[in-house]
Amino acid sequence: MIRTIRHITLWTALAAGLAAFIYCTGALYGIHRDNDLIRQLSSGKDVAVNNVISGKPELRLARAFYFKRKHRYDEALSTLSLIMDKGDRNFQAKVRYNLGNLYLEQAVQQALAMNINEALPLLGLAKQAYRQSLALNSGDWDAKYNLEVAMRLLPEMDRVDMPDDEPTQQKSQLWTTVPGFPRGLP
Numbered sequence: 001m002i003r004t005i006r007h008i009t010l011w012t013a014l015a016a017g018l019a020a021f022i023y024c025t026g027a028l029y030g031i032h033r034d035n036d037l038i039r040q041l042s043s044g045k046d047v048a049v050n051n052v053i054s055g056k057p058e059l060r061l062a063r064a065f066y067f068k069r070k071h072r073y074d075e076a077l078s079t080l081s082l083i084m085d086k087g088d089r090n091f092q093a094k095v096r097y098n099l100g101n102l103y104l105e106q107a108v109q110q111a112l113a114m115n116i117n118e119a120l121p122l123l124g125l126a127k128q129a130y131r132q133s134l135a136l137n138s139g140d141w142d143a144k145y146n147l148e149v150a151m152r153l154l155p156e157m158d159r160v161d162m163p164d165d166e167p168t169q170q171k172s173q174l175w176t177t178v179p180g181f182p183r184g185l186p
Contacts, residue, residue, distance in 0.1 A: 034055045038058070041065070044069070046066065057083040061079075061094065073102060073106055084099075089137065090136070093134075093136035093140060093143070096133035096136065100133060100147075104123070107120075108153075120154060123153055
């Protein structure tokens, strides 16, 4: 009886170990496949959609970056929107950072083409994406820097509606809305 219990226990442990080995081997193969696909995207070659759909969110992020480099902004935007809430906080911050980069690049292109009316909303969306990225990961210096770039391109100044008979009050109200860092003591 004890011998039978030992045999069953040993065979069960062997089967469980074999199942764990097969599972880990499959997971390792999936990681290797995703890394190969990411390398392929990084080298400038597109991959099949079926491979991306079955892969990890990091693979979709790499494909969105590929689309951005090819100036296929709509496809990059749709790819990023699919993975916006996937992964941990750091991954979500990366997605929003890349979304901000996408909007900022489009805004700069529109501004260089002198399409200011099209550039302004894109800059606003870029700033919003960078702020969301920083809310998720406040230590991301790249997001801070790019937010500063977007802020310098489009400062957030409230309109000052003043009657024409009070020019001195206009100076004081305008001064309080100028962006920048305070210098000196209060």
